[in-house]
Amino acid sequence: MALTLDTKIPHQKIQDALWLKAHIQDKLKLKENFSYKIVRRNIDARFIDVQYVLRIEVDLENDIQNNYKPLERIFPKFKSQNPVLIVGAGPCGYFAALHLLTKGIRPIIIDRGKDVQSRRRDLRAIQQMGIVNPESNYCFGEGGAGTYSDGKLYTRSNKRGDIMNVLDWLVVHGATDEILVDVHPHIGSNKLPAILARMRQTILQHGGEIHFNTKMIDFKIVNQQIKSVQTNKETFDVSHLILATGHSARDIYLLLQNKGILIETKAFAIGLRIEHPQSIIDQAQYHCFPRPSTLPPAAYGLSAQVNEIGVFSFCMCPGGLIIPAATAPGEIVVNGMSLSKRDSPFANSGVVTSVDQLDFKPFEKDGPLQGMFFQSAIEQQMFGAGDGTQKAPAQKLLDFIARKESGTLPNSSYIPGLINARLDELLPKTISLRLREGLGIFGKKMKTFLSDEAVLVGTESRTSAPVKIPRDPESCEHPQIKGLFPSGEGAGYAGGILSAAMDGIRVAEAIYLLRS
Ligand SMILES: Cc1cc2nc3c(=O)[nH]c(=O)nc-3n(C[C@H](O)[C@H](O)[C@H](O)COP(=O)(O)OP(=O)(O)OC[C@H]3O[C@@H](n4cnc5c(N)ncnc54)[C@H](O)[C@@H]3O)c2cc1C
Known part of the structure; x- marks a missing residue:
């Protein structure tokens, strides 16, 4: 039998397993033989005696597994070779790609910046010499603005299932499973690059493509339908484009404006x-x-x-x-x-x-x-x-x-x-x-x-996007351009790592439904 205990404990006792077990036993009037797991942890610092606020699952058969069991994911064979092009390898782009792979759709990601390791050299140049590379910096490159950040994983959304989906992907790729427990989880920029590199491997292993140093500079529309994307290197023919370029890609906003595509001030x-x-x-x-x-x-x-x-x-x-x-x-x-x-x-x-x-x-x-x-x-x-x-x-x-x-x-x-x-x-x-x-x-x-x-x-100044790129609330498609899916923070649909990742998944799902 499983029980749930919501309790507060003095902060001094958080690492004292014997004390905690006795506390649970006392609160639930249990005999000795039980196992438990903390499933939610918060801090209440409103009063002089700071407390941890815990939700604990207790199993009377002594059978709670403390090892995290990831969600089951399958990666079906691609149903067609027609890929979805994702512009931007930030949280929105990477999670969209992962989700597409679980739906049998091949993602191709392009990013103007470099992979996480190569990006470091450009960050050092900014820090030590004041040289800003407009293609590779704290906002541009693998993982987007989320890589060298605080790695806070909060969102105002209360869609628990969607949040757990993102957190689970992170844990599977090396984040501590503590992020599933803490009410205010955070990862840290020393851990995020390795997690992103593993995500890249997952995307590549399952048939996705990733092109760094590849910047979208134009795109072609025929009969209000997206046809191709031109980069500094090559042209990609495309029927579905996820535009996940973040809040700092000013050239993308200018491009949309110059092409007469509907965008709104925000x-x-x-x-x-x-x-x-x-x-x-x-x-x-x-x-x-x-x-x-x-x-x-x-x-x-x-x-x-x-x-x-x-x-x-x-x-x-x-x-x-x-x-x-x-x-x-x-x-x-x-x-x-x-x-x-x-x-x-x-x-x-x-x-x-x-x-x-x-x-x-x-x-x-x-x-x-x-x-x-x-x-x-x-x-x-x-x-x-x-x-x-x-x-x-x-x-x-x-x-x-x-x-x-x-x-x-x-x-x-x-x-x-x-x-x-x-x-x-x-x-x-x-x-x-x-x-x-x-x-x-x-x-x-x-x-x-x-x-x-x-x-x-x-x-x-870069708290969120200064522009909104409109989209249909259901299909997530731009109201004027078929095949254009504005996504993530840059389009005005997210305000942080977690919400950008959730939006990437949402848009990927919308494309899957449109194509099914
Ligand atoms: C220093 C810093 C710290 C932060 N800390 C946190 C935090 O602790 N918690 C939190 O929730 N949020 C944090 N944020 C915000 C968070 O990083 C963003 O909300 C999130 O990364 C947005 O994700 P995104 O995928 O929509 O866009 P982005 O992460 O901005 O990714 C956009 C990607 O698109 C690429 N791109 C842009 N233009 C082009 C083009 N023309 N062609 C090809 N590629 C292009 C860029 O190189 C970039 O990689 C922080 C941001 C910064 C800058």
């Missing part, structure tokens, strides 16, 4: 990245110092309304690093990543505010691309405040709020280095104002957030 969020010593966040969240070894580096999520517009923390990376995420020379874009242990002494997070057509007004003439040009102008403005490298403009948090220049800046995890700047003046006035007020409210919600040791770094 609201997104923009702001700065904030960095604190991790110990300040731990102390605020866990009410103790130093952080006990039974608790992970603490995270936070803060939000405020300023003049009825949202200001919020975004993509918080405990124990992480701020990284240069520009995709072209002449711009400064920052983001956050972490290693699996999250053991850097810094905590960073985006602090951003929602922006829409009211903010994009100066770029109205650019039609659906107004948000993209607004975003790009701010990134270039930040670059202009620097020394021509990837050194990022920065201001102490308290000085940003007080609207004054900082003296010396605190230490930071940002390897290219920081440059003292008046971020409050570099940002458009309305955004600067909303952020200042929002940060003030954050300080009221979280003691010690308004710390003299906190620094703001520009620009957190």
Whole structure:
């Protein structure tokens, strides 16, 4: 017989198996012979005594297997040689390809960037020399923007089956099965490259194709039906194209616009990245110092309304690093990543505010691309405040709020280095104002957030796509162009690794249904 126990335990006891067994026995009034497995784990840090919130499955026949059993997958023979072309080897593209393989459809993936290993050299060039390769960087290349990231795997979606499907693919390819248990799972950028390399092997072994350094530069439409895709290397004849190029492929948005294909402007969020010593966040969240070894580096999520517009923390990376995420020379874009242990002494997070057509007004003439040009102008403005490298403009948090220049800046995890700047003046006035007020409210919600040791770094601008590429809600096909399937974050249907992967699977399934 199986039982489920929902319980809270002191964090100090999480690694004490004997204590936990006695606790279960006591709670469920059991005799000694039973086995158990933690199936859900969360942290409740609202009170002085921080607790783990656990869901435990208990088996009275002593028969619970702690080894994870992956979902059963079959890879049928291809029903035809007519492949689906996937542009973009990010989470959306890779999971679409895996799903197509389980449906007997051959995927061909192209990506402008390099495989995960070769990509590292270009990341070093950005970090150490400030050289941005527009084809291979923190956003472009195998695994897309998700590879050298924090590897957080959260989504607002509550489609449990779809989420477990993605997590299972990750575990099968080498992610720890802890991601199936943690309410806030994360993988880390030291682990993600090997997982992606194994996924690549699965795709190749089952008959898929992957072409790196292969950039889509044009495509041909005949009678409103996609016919071929031209790359810098070759032309692919194609009847079904999954466009999964991510939120930073500005040339793709321009291409669609120039071809007169329907795209829409989209609201997104923009702001700065904030960095604190991790110990300040731990102390605020866990009410103790130093952080006990039974608790992970603490995270936070803060939000405020300023003049009825949202200001919020975004993509918080405990124990992480701020990284240069520009995709072209002449711009400064920052983001956050972490290693699996999250053991850097810094905590960073985006602090951003929602922006829409009211903010994009100066770029109205650019039609659906107004948000993209607004975003790009701010990134270039930040670059202009620097020394021509990837050194990022920065201001102490308290000085940003007080609207004054900082003296010396605190230490930071940002390897290219920081440059003292008046971020409050570099940002458009309305955004600067909303952020200042929002940060003030954050300080009221979280003691010690308004710390003299906190620094703001520009620009957190690639939070989501500035453009939406419309599609039919059922078939996922573009309303004007047959065979074009806009997908993932770049098309406006995802906002993170997990949701991009889920969207890739959704679109692949829609294509399978259309072709069946
Ligand atoms: C530094 C960083 C940290 C992040 N941390 C997290 C996190 O912890 N958790 C989370 O959920 N999300 C995180 N994100 C966001 C997440 O990575 C994205 O939401 C996700 O990767 C989107 O997936 P995608 O497949 O839709 O697009 P992308 O991952 O952007 O992939 C698009 C791919 O398309 C390719 N491409 C673009 N143009 C072309 C072209 N013309 N021809 C061929 N190929 C092309 C690119 O090279 C790229 O590989 C982070 C992002 C960054 C940049």
